[in-house]
Amino acid sequence: MAPIVCLCHFNAIRFNSRWFSITVHSKGWPSLRFWVRGAIIAALYAVLTVALAPFGFGPFQVRASEALTVLPIFWPEAIFGLWFGCLIGNLASPFGIIDILGGSTVTLIAALATYALRRRGLVALLPPVVLNATLVSMWVSALTRTPYLWTAGGIAIGEAVSVGILGVPLLFALRRLPEQVLR
Numbered sequence: 155m156a157p158i159v160c161l162c163h164f165n166a167i168r169f170n171s172r173w174f175s176i177t178v179h180s181k182g183w184p185s186l187r188f189w190v191r192g193a194i195i196a197a198l199y200a201v202l203t204v205a206l207a208p209f210g211f212g213p214f215q216v217r218a219s220e221a222l223t224v225l226p227i228f229w230p231e232a233i234f235g236l237w238f239g240c241l242i243g244n245l246a247s248p249f250g251i252i253d254i255l256g257g258s259t260v261t262l263i264a265a266l267a268t269y270a271l272r273r274r275g276l277v278a279l280l281p282p283v284v285l286n287a288t289l290v291s292m293w294v295s296a297l298t299r300t301p302y303l304w305t306a307g308g309i310a311i312g313e314a315v316s317v318g319i320l321g322v323p324l325l326f327a328l329r330r331l332p333e334q335v336l337r
Contacts (some may be wrong), residue, residue: 184231187337192231192238195222199239207246211253213291213300214308219243221320223261223282226269228328228336233269237262252293260289279321283313 202219203210210217219239225232240261247253267281287310295305328336 188231191229192235195225195229195232195235196237196239196242198222199236200242203240203243204246210243211247211249212308213294213298213305214312216312216315218316218320220282220286220313220316221324223264223268223317224279224321224325224328226265227272227278227325230269233262233265236265249293249297252297253290256293257290260285276322279317279325283310283317286310286313 199219199222202222203217206218209215210219222232222236222239225236237258241254241258244254244257247257261282264282264285267285268278271278271281287306291302291306291309294300294309295302298305
């Protein structure tokens with residue numbers, strides 16, 4: 155079943171579906187903590203992407219910011235944080251509007267899939283790797299005139315490095331924290 159997005163009172167976002175549920179404030183609004191945590195994740199993603207831009211764009215890219223793609227396992231607000239952070243971070247992209255809109259859309263889909271798979275162990279880490287390798291490489295290979303398979307392989311390796319070497323330790327570190335901290 156596909157997720158259903160309901161836009162309620164002044165754009166407060168609430169998900170209702172079999173896979174997704176976001177706790178909302180008693181008046182139907184997501185809590186302030188939800189928005190602040192999402193904004194912090196967006197800022198971290200954007201700053202890391204822009205600061206390390208020479209390594210984050212092209213047929214072979216390693217983005218330290220992609221380590222944050224493990225966060226939807228803990229917090230649904232990370233979905234929006236990753237999407238908006240990618241949108242802002244990709245303003246530094248040499249590929250222009252297609253990377254700004256396309257890349258952030260792929261990140262949104264990957265974050266939704268990670269959240270949906272959050273109870274499936276390390277399988278939840280696959281969506282960012284697979285989706286970026288298959289979808290982002292479409293326009294990157296066309297714009298750089300690099301063969302698609304070469305680009306897809308390069309992006310897959312870069313994503314695996316980002317998620318595996320940086321994201322997995324972050325995941326395990328967060329799992330060690332008391333539950334009160336993660337709320």
